[in-house]
Amino acid sequence: MKDFIVSARKYRPQTFDDVVGQRALTDTLKRAITSHKLASAYLFCGPRGVGKTTCARIFAKAINCLSPHEDGEACNACESCVSFNEQRSMNIQELNAAANNSVDDVRVIIEQVRIPPQLGKYKVIILDEVHMLSPSAANALLKTLEEPPSYVIFILATTEKQKILPTILSRCQIFDFNRMEIEDIIGNLKMVAEKEGITYEENALNLIAQKADGGMRDALSIFDQVTNFSGGNITHESVLKSLNFLDYDYYFQMTEILLEHRVSAALMLFNDIVNKGFDGGVFMGGLASHLRNLLVSRDEETVSLLDVAANLRTRYAEQAKQCPLKFLYYAIARCDRCSNEYKNAYNKRLAVEITLIETAQFDEEDPGAGARPQKTLKPLFRDTNVKAATSMPKSAAQSALVSPAAKPEATVAAHPGPSAQQAAEPAVPAVSKKSDSAPIPKVTKIPKINLNPSTLAKTVPSEDKTPEPASEAASPALQMPSVLGEVPFGEKELLYYWQQFALLLDKEDHVASMRLQGLELKLKENEKIEVAVFNEMLRNLIRPYVPRIEAYLQQQLNNHKIRVEIKLVEISVEQLKRYDPKEQFEEMMSRNEALSRLQKDLNLQVEL
Numbered sequence: 001m002k003d004f005i006v007s008a009r010k011y012r013p014q015t016f017d018d019v020v021g022q023r024a025l026t027d028t029l030k031r032a033i034t035s036h037k038l039a040s041a042y043l044f045c046g047p048r049g050v051g052k053t054t055c056a057r058i059f060a061k062a063i064n065c066l067s068p069h070e071d072g073e074a075c076n077a078c079e080s081c082v083s084f085n086e087q088r089s090m091n092i093q094e095l096n097a098a099a100n101n102s103v104d105d106v107r108v109i110i111e112q113v114r115i116p117p118q119l120g121k122y123k124v125i126i127l128d129e130v131h132m133l134s135p136s137a138a139n140a141l142l143k144t145l146e147e148p149p150s151y152v153i154f155i156l157a158t159t160e161k162q163k164i165l166p167t168i169l170s171r172c173q174i175f176d177f178n179r180m181e182i183e184d185i186i187g188n189l190k191m192v193a194e195k196e197g198i199t200y201e202e203n204a205l206n207l208i209a210q211k212a213d214g215g216m217r218d219a220l221s222i223f224d225q226v227t228n229f230s231g232g233n234i235t236h237e238s239v240l241k242s243l244n245f246l247d248y249d250y251y252f253q254m255t256e257i258l259l260e261h262r263v264s265a266a267l268m269l270f271n272d273i274v275n276k277g278f279d280g281g282v283f284m285g286g287l288a289s290h291l292r293n294l295l296v297s298r299d300e301e302t303v304s305l306l307d308v309a310a311n312l313r314t315r316y317a318e319q320a321k322q323c324p325l326k327f328l329y330y331a332i333a334r335c336d337r338c339s340n341e342y343k344n345a346y347n348k349r350l351a352v353e354i355t356l357i358e359t360a361q362f363d364e365e366d367p368g369a370g371a372r373p374q375k376t377l378k379p380l381f382r383d384t385n386v387k388a389a390t391s392m393p394k395s396a397a398q399s400a401l402v403s404p405a406a407k408p409e410a411t412v413a414a415h416p417g418p419s420a421q422q423a424a425e426p427a428v429p430a431v432s433k434k435s436d437s438a439p440i441p442k443v444t445k446i447p448k449i450n451l452n453p454s455t456l457a458k459t460v461p462s463e464d465k466t467p468e469p470a471s472e473a474a475s476p477a478l479q480m481p482s483v484l485g486e487v488p489f490g491e492k493e494l495l496y497y498w499q500q501f502a503l504l505l506d507k508e509d510h511v512a513s514m515r516l517q518g519l520e521l522k523l524k525e526n527e528k529i530e531v532a533v534f535n536e537m538l539r540n541l542i543r544p545y546v547p548r549i550e551a552y553l554q555q556q557l558n559n560h561k562i563r564v565e566i567k568l569v570e571i572s573v574e575q576l577k578r579y580d581p582k583e584q585f586e587e588m589m590s591r592n593e594a595l596s597r598l599q600k601d602l603n604l605q606v607e608l
């Protein structure tokens with residue numbers, strides 16, 4: 001293929017009618033031109049690669065055309081149009097704010113439009129990625145937007161409308177560009193393929209359109225890539241290979257397996273996918289989208305939300321008929337949660353496997369029953385907690401809690417036999433922050449403790465893996481996972497398990513453990529836990545632990561809705577004085593890294 005020009009450039013639309021998938025919007029622009037009602041500034045918003053800049057250029061050409069068509073399109077033949085098409089028109093200035101975002105950049109461009117146009121009526125300034133302008137540059141622009149010369153029209157383009165100053169928004173006529181639909185993209189790819197003499201399979205173009213995710217420019221560049229790879233014959237197979245794209249057949253197959261409760265088959269299919277070099281997180285995200293497509297295909301009202309090629313629609317409709325609604329809700333929620341937690345998962349593969357196991361065990365009659373662990377085990381942390389507490393420095397131990405493990409009956413934990421179910425009832429959390437002599441509060445709502453191997457793997461320090469009978473059940477990958485409920489809980493239980501987590505963390509990271517223990521928690525609506533921190537450093541120290549804390553609390557309190565949010569609050573010197581010496585020292589440490597290092601190296605403690 002000699003003289004190769006990228007398709008996105010070669011087939012860039014030259015008229016409004018060529019623009020794909022934005023008909024309503026191009027019609028409005030044409031009407032504005034024919035009725036001579038032009039605004040002095042426009043804002044084009046929308047995702048990348050959907051034709052914002054292209055439309056801006058067509059618009060600039062059309063309003064300068066010397067003999068425009070009746071419908072508002074440029075003639076593409078007059079002197080002005082030709083100069084536009086050859087990219088030598090003086091009536092258009094383009095600035096990409098992502099690369100040139102200073103005041104000077106904006107001033108230069110404003111200077112350039114001082115002189116009225118020699119040919120045509122308007123000078124058009126296109127400012128791409130306008131949300132990237134520096135604040136002072138945005139202000140300089142604002143002044144010109146307020147009183148532009150009569151022959152100047154600004155077209156601002158952005159992918160992030162919410163980042164545009166309201167003062168700028170209010171001076172622009174706003175156009176929202178749509179993400180392109182798969183069918184529109186496929187149609188355009190077919191047009192290009194036919195003009196280029198490239199043969200293709202319909203399914204292959206569908207894959208390209210999916211991968212492009214609503215952007216025509218991306219679709220065309222993927223198209224070029226695949227054309228090169230496949231030597232001008234775009235087959236389904238060649239697209240899969242060159243894009244490292246997971247075939248939707250896998251998703252159809254996996255859904256079928258999950259519906260038939262075939263756990264082993266699900267794991268084997270996932271193994272197959274992993275062996276082909278695909279990332280588990282990508283697979284989870286893809287499976288979630290697939291299930292979502294099934295969900296919207298079930299209902300006539302939502303079927304318009306199904307954005308896939310025509311030949312896939314029937315396949316979706318058929319599989320959707322076999323999926324109970326409850327199954328879809330459940331499975332989508334599971335997959336979505338796994339995708340969210342995937343990045344921070346300790347054992348990524350296991351995280352996906354657990355999700356598949358849980359979903360395969362879904363029982364419509366009793367949602368969640370299939371996935372409940374066959375036996376509930378005595379929590380391991382009791383043992384680790386004893387060790388942690390005894391090996392803890394004085395101050396940490398002081399603020400630690402009365403451990404339930406300290407009770408004599410905790411010895412049962414080491415021998416979970418048939419009575420494990422009974423023994424698993426958690427001891428009443430004893431919450432006491434400063435002194436261990438406080439009375440043990442009676443908690444009526446006893447949180448159910450479930451064992452989840454993934455949580456355990458994260459929370460039990462690795463060097464602590466003595467071969468206890470209880471850990472045997474927790475280690476194998478195929479251990480029955482638990483389904484988390486929505487059990488209500490109070491601040492006392494929350495504080496209790498928060499401190500437990502901090503204690504478990506102590507072996508791994510003493511500083512973080514101490515800091516966690518000293519934090520103020522607030523239980524907000526919807527199981528949101530607000531954690532107040534007083535400085536950035538402390539926030540950065542704690543932030544990496546948030547996913548683990550969430551997983552741990554969700555597990556221990558049997559509530560999947562729990563979310564932890566760190567809130568940065570200002571604290572004055574006055575407020576700081578009200579703290580006790582230990583807290584003051586900790587606060588100072590968090591403000592001064594050197595001090596914190598010193599504390600760590602010399603193991604300094606504050607005596608109270």
Ligand SMILES: [Zn+2]
Pocket residue numbers: 064065066067068074075076077078079080081082
């Ligand atoms: Zn013309």
